[in-house]
Amino acid sequence: MRVAFIAMTAGALVGCSERDYAVVSERDVPSPDGTFVATIVEETYFNTTGYEKQLSLHRHGEKRPRSGNVRGFGPDDAVSVEWSSPTGLLVHYTYATPRPGPTPTNIYGVTVTFKESKSP
Numbered sequence: 001m002r003v004a005f006i007a008m009t010a011g012a013l014v015g016c017s018e019r020d021y022a023v024v025s026e027r028d029v030p031s032p033d034g035t036f037v038a039t040i041v042e043e044t045y046f047n048t049t050g051y052e053k054q055l056s057l058h059r060h061g062e063k064r065p066r067s068g069n070v071r072g073f074g075p076d077d078a079v080s081v082e083w084s085s086p087t088g089l090l091v092h093y094t095y096a097t098p099r100p101g102p103t104p105t106n107i108y109g110v111t112v113t114f115k116e117s118k119s120p
Helices: 002-016
Strands: 022-030 036-044 052-059 071-073 078-085 088-094 105-107 110-116
Touching: 022 078, 036 078, 052 078, 071 078
Parallel strands: 088 110
Antiparallel strands: 022 036, 036 052, 052 071, 078 088, 105 110
16 A cells, blocks of 8 residues: 555656756758658757757658657757758768767668768
8 A cells, every 4th residue: 555655656746747858949951842851959958068959850741759860969069951852861960079970871761861060
């Protein structure tokens, strides 16, 4: 009985807790034929490290995924996208901390490639 009460109380507290993040900005970049949308979302987790960036790809009219299904980027990283064709997405990125770059991928039949940009 006591365990059940503790479990119910914990469940109620978790269900009533506030979100631990907020969307700061969201930018949609539609494909040339309008079939797909690449979305860059900046989120804050209410800490002092800056805004995380999530890159998602989804079909026009569909809700974007909660977290980036293409790639996540750190607070000091830069990211932008451009469409090279209706099924080709080029992601420009700059990492604040040097590390190996992402490998090309394919999502929904869209070829996603990455190109490192040098920071100024």
